[in-house]
Amino acid sequence: MSKKLKLLFSLLSVSSIAFAQEDTLHGKQLQEVIVTANKIEQKQNATGKVITVINKEQIEKAGSKSLPQLLNELAGITINGAYGNAGSVQTIYMRGASAGRTLVLMDGIPVNDPSQINNDFDLNLFSINDVERIEVCKGAQSTLYGSDAIGGVVNIITAKKDITKAFNGKATVSMGNKNTSRNNIQLYGKVGKLTYTTRFSQLKTDGFSAAYDSTGKNNFDADGYKGNVTNTSLQYQATPALSIKTFVQYSNYRADIDAGPFTDKRNYFLNNTAFFTGTGFTYKKSALSITGNYQYSKSTRHYDDNYSTGGSTYTTIDYRGFTNFYELYASYKISKNFTALVGNDFRYASMDGAYNSSAWGSSPNKDSSLYQYSAYASIIAASTNGKWHADLGGRINNHSRYGNNSTYTFNPSYNINTHWRLMGSISTGFKAPSIYQLYDTYSGNINLKPEESVNYEVGIQQSHNKINSRLVFFYRNIDNGIDYNYITYKYFNYVNQIVRGIELEVTAKPLSHLNITANYTYLAGQETSQNRKTNQDTVTYNYLLRRPKHNVNIQAGYQFSNALYVSVSGKYVSSRYDIGGYQAADVSLAAYTLLSAYAEYKLNTSVKFFVDAQNITNKKFFDVYGYNSIPFMINGGITFQF
Numbered sequence: 001m002s003k004k005l006k007l008l009f010s011l012l013s014v015s016s017i018a019f020a021q022e023d024t025l026h027g028k029q030l031q032e033v034i035v036t037a038n039k040i041e042q043k044q045n046a047t048g049k050v051i052t053v054i055n056k057e058q059i060e061k062a063g064s065k066s067l068p069q070l071l072n073e074l075a076g077i078t079i080n081g082a083y084g085n086a087g088s089v090q091t092i093y094m095r096g097a098s099a100g101r102t103l104v105l106m107d108g109i110p111v112n113d114p115s116q117i118n119n120d121f122d123l124n125l126f127s128i129n130d131v132e133r134i135e136v137c138k139g140a141q142s143t144l145y146g147s148d149a150i151g152g153v154v155n156i157i158t159a160k161k162d163i164t165k166a167f168n169g170k171a172t173v174s175m176g177n178k179n180t181s182r183n184n185i186q187l188y189g190k191v192g193k194l195t196y197t198t199r200f201s202q203l204k205t206d207g208f209s210a211a212y213d214s215t216g217k218n219n220f221d222a223d224g225y226k227g228n229v230t231n232t233s234l235q236y237q238a239t240p241a242l243s244i245k246t247f248v249q250y251s252n253y254r255a256d257i258d259a260g261p262f263t264d265k266r267n268y269f270l271n272n273t274a275f276f277t278g279t280g281f282t283y284k285k286s287a288l289s290i291t292g293n294y295q296y297s298k299s300t301r302h303y304d305d306n307y308s309t310g311g312s313t314y315t316t317i318d319y320r321g322f323t324n325f326y327e328l329y330a331s332y333k334i335s336k337n338f339t340a341l342v343g344n345d346f347r348y349a350s351m352d353g354a355y356n357s358s359a360w361g362s363s364p365n366k367d368s369s370l371y372q373y374s375a376y377a378s379i380i381a382a383s384t385n386g387k388w389h390a391d392l393g394g395r396i397n398n399h400s401r402y403g404n405n406s407t408y409t410f411n412p413s414y415n416i417n418t419h420w421r422l423m424g425s426i427s428t429g430f431k432a433p434s435i436y437q438l439y440d441t442y443s444g445n446i447n448l449k450p451e452e453s454v455n456y457e458v459g460i461q462q463s464h465n466k467i468n469s470r471l472v473f474f475y476r477n478i479d480n481g482i483d484y485n486y487i488t489y490k491y492f493n494y495v496n497q498i499v500r501g502i503e504l505e506v507t508a509k510p511l512s513h514l515n516i517t518a519n520y521t522y523l524a525g526q527e528t529s530q531n532r533k534t535n536q537d538t539v540t541y542n543y544l545l546r547r548p549k550h551n552v553n554i555q556a557g558y559q560f561s562n563a564l565y566v567s568v569s570g571k572y573v574s575s576r577y578d579i580g581g582y583q584a585a586d587v588s589l590a591a592y593t594l595l596s597a598y599a600e601y602k603l604n605t606s607v608k609f610f611v612d613a614q615n616i617t618n619k620k621f622f623d624v625y626g627y628n629s630i631p632f633m634i635n636g637g638i639t640f641q642f
Contacts, residue, residue, distance in 0.1 A: 035108065036135040036155040038341060038380055038391055039144060040289065040331050046382065046389050048411035048423040050459060050472055052505070054134040061557070061567065063598045063612030064176060064635035067128045071154065073553045073571065075503040075519035076138055079123070080546045083594075083621075083629040085210045086203065086225035087255025087270065090123040093547050095138060095474055096499035096523045097151030098481070101431055101451075103141070105155040107247075110145065111276070113299045114349035115321035119148060119434040122299075125251035125274040126156060127201035127229040129172065129184040133157040138503075139474065140429030140455040143395045143409040146345065146374055150429040150453045150478070159233065159245075160197055163190045174610075174637025178222075180205035182637070198232040203253075211258035211265075212628050220264040227253030241285040248277040261581075261626020267309045271302040278325075287333035295325045312358070319353040339380040341393070347372045351435050368439040371400045372432060378409070389413045399432055405450050424458045433482055437491040445490045453478045467508045475500050486535035496528040499544070518554040523547055533585050543577050545586070546623070550574035566599045578625035592621035611636035 032055075037047040044051055052074055062070050068082040068090045076095050081088040092102040100118025104111050111121045134156055141149035171185040184201035204227075209220035231249035238244055252273040259265035278295035299321045307314035329343025350369035356362045378393025390412040397405050409427035416422065433448035459472035481495030502522040509515050525544035531537045543549070551574070557567035571594045580587040595617055600610040611634070618632040 034135055036105075036137045036153065038378065039108070039291075039329060039343070040339065040341065040380070042380075045413075045415065045421060047391065048389060048413035048425055050138045050423070050425075050457065050470070050503075052136045052138070054136075056132055059128060059131055059134075061565070061598060061600065062128060063610060064174065064180075064182060064614070064633065065128065065612075066123075067126050067131065067156070068123045070128065071134070071136070073519075073555075073569075074136060075505050075521050075551075075553075076152075076501070077136070078547050078551065080623055083615075083623055084627060085207045085223050085255075085630075086205050086227075087124055087207075087223070087253060087257065088210065088624075088627070091546075092120070092123075092151075092154070093544075094136075094151030094154075095476065095501055096497075096525050096544050096547050097453075097476070098497070100148060100434070101150040101429075103145055103147075103149040103153045105145070105153055106249075106276070107157055107159055108155060109278070109293055109295050109325060109327075110148075110347070111297065112148070112323065112349075113274075113321045114323060114435050115299060115301065115319035115351040115353065117434060117436045119349075122272055122274070124227065124253055124255075125229070125272060127184065127199075127203070127227075127251075129186070129201045130158050130199050130229060130231060130249075131156055132160055138472075139425055139457055140407070140409070140427040140453055140476070142407040142429040143376055143378065143393045143427065146347070146395070146397065147372065147430060147432040147450070150431055150451070150455075150476075158197075158231070159235075160188055160195075163188060163195055165189055166191050169642045170639065172637055172639045174635055176205075176635030177633060178206050178208065180633075180635065182635070193237040195235045195237075196233070199230070201229045203227050207256070208628055208631065209258065209264065210256075210627055211261060211263050212622070212626055213264070214262055218264060220258075221256075221266055223256035223258065225253060225255045227251070227255075242281065242283050244279070244281045246277075246279040248275075250275050261624075263626075265305070267306045267311060269304045269308070271304070272300070274299045288330065289332075290328075290330040292328045293326070295323075297321075297323045297325075307356075315355075315357040315359075317353070317355050319351065321351045322349065324348040337382055337384060340377070341380065342375075342377045344373070344375040346374075349435060368435045370432075370435055370438070373398045387415045389415075397430070397432075399450070401433070401438055401446065402449055405430055405452070419463055421461050421463075422459070423461065425455065427455045429453045429455060431482065433491070437482060443484065443490050445492060448482060448491060449480060449493050451478060451480055451482045451493070466510060467506065469504070469506045472503045473501070474503070481529075483529055486530055494529065498526045500524045513559040515557045516555070519552070521551040523549050523551075532579065533583055535583060541586075546576060546578055546589075548574040548576045548591075563602045564599070567597065569596045569598075570594065571596075573621075573623075580625065587625055589622050589625065592619055594619060594621075606641050608639040608641075609637075610639065 037049045068079040072079040072082040078093040080091040091099045094102040100120040104121045112119050136154050138152040141153045167189045169187050174182045181204050186199040188197040205225050207223050210223045213220045229251045233247040235245040255270045257268050257270050275298045280293035283290040301319040303317040305315040307316050327345035331341045333339045348371045352367040374397045376395035378391050380391040382389045392410050394408045407428040411425045413423035431451040438444050455476045457474040461470040476499045478497040480493040483495045485492045505519040507517045528540045531539040552572040555569035559565050575591045577586040594615050596614045598612040602608045614633045621629050
């Protein structure tokens, strides 16, 4: 273990030991109300699931960090590309699960792009300024949330709560190096029974070269970025029991991109858009709650290689994805000890695309689609004395291509006393093959089956006035993972993956104005797949690509006065492997440590100044082989609230 890792891990351990026994009061963490664990409002200490919450205060102190960078600081999560140039591919690896195996939700509803190979969603199309709260539920969650929730789910909550005034506003203007500007404005209020919110955010930067110039002599150009996010939501309280909502969000960005690792490319652009709209209702009366939601989305990706600049040789590639999502679920509190949840959802997805090249001509892709229908149910139980909690549930899923599959979950927890609780989980998850993997002209395989996993976890959580901590061990086994066959050049069910891991999270308040948070993740992965160097034989790799074995995050924040707050943070990522190229040996990426800082000064209740810096030491590091990561970045601005 390196000296830097030992130092960061020692700080984490010392803070846990020093303050674990200082008080006998409940910590706030276990009493926080969450919704993602079981689709109903409940306190964290009423579920055996592992939930991590990023609240509004933490988001507002994120400074210039993007949503992927904020998620990248949580235990058990690696966002590959979070430190790349703006517009880089953002891949979520939760608990070592591969790309497309973590489901992203927006206000509890799945968001994905069916035109992507893995059906995942581009996190660049979210703005951190539009987020009120994030709930991360780790471990297989397919029983409640369906396909793709093998590693877990990330619920990005945008809805505001507790609005009372008719008109409120907030605006932020900030500038940073690389000619970077971040600006946003939001207006919200409550008029009678109607609550409204509207937001606009923009990020512009000249950026830096996405590809790494290993010679330092090729004068790679900077790759710029410009992105906008606009959204509006309305909620109408028709009766004391019935509320109705509707929403719309449009996101777009244009990013300069390069041709590949170590390879510059001028006049090569990516234009991405995402459009969401939908409606829903919630009826709550006495012990009964009924919720219905509908969401429509359209996503487009346009790759422009030298076409818009009038080049004699050019290529354009276009993809479009469409989704329709319906759900209806109800919960009923049968008694003080039991609550029943039943629901169903329907998911329809389609995609099309086109290829146009001066050298190879045009090749439109066929329009393909699929649908899934699911029904699920669970029982949430609690003992009369409040010590035992458990939920038991199952889902049946019907897929238009492969037929039926099912999942189950069992999550018990036990409160030993007011300070300590045990929790555990046995659950299964699945990932349905994507439209691309099924129907692509060249690589598609219509006989693909769903990828299925079994997940086990056990943990202990401790809560005192000055410290909260949680230690979790998890194990996941996938025996029919979907992968690409380099012999037949088609997708197939082949990969076996086993991941074991440990997550340790600590929040300490040793002094009234000092808050320390830290986490450590250990991953031990084993994957059996085709030999990436020869493509012929089967090999068991004792590591996971781009996912470090050791990951440490630590932050200390001090409230010097009612006006001034300062925090410093560090991140350690151990060495890991990446693909070295086609039929080439995997390459090792060096370990790195990043240091960051943030400060804010509140002039009054309406005006706040802030400044933050990332990678203070200007560390040269790589998360993706052949691509640059952020240099020293500094950003400062002002927030107005009215």
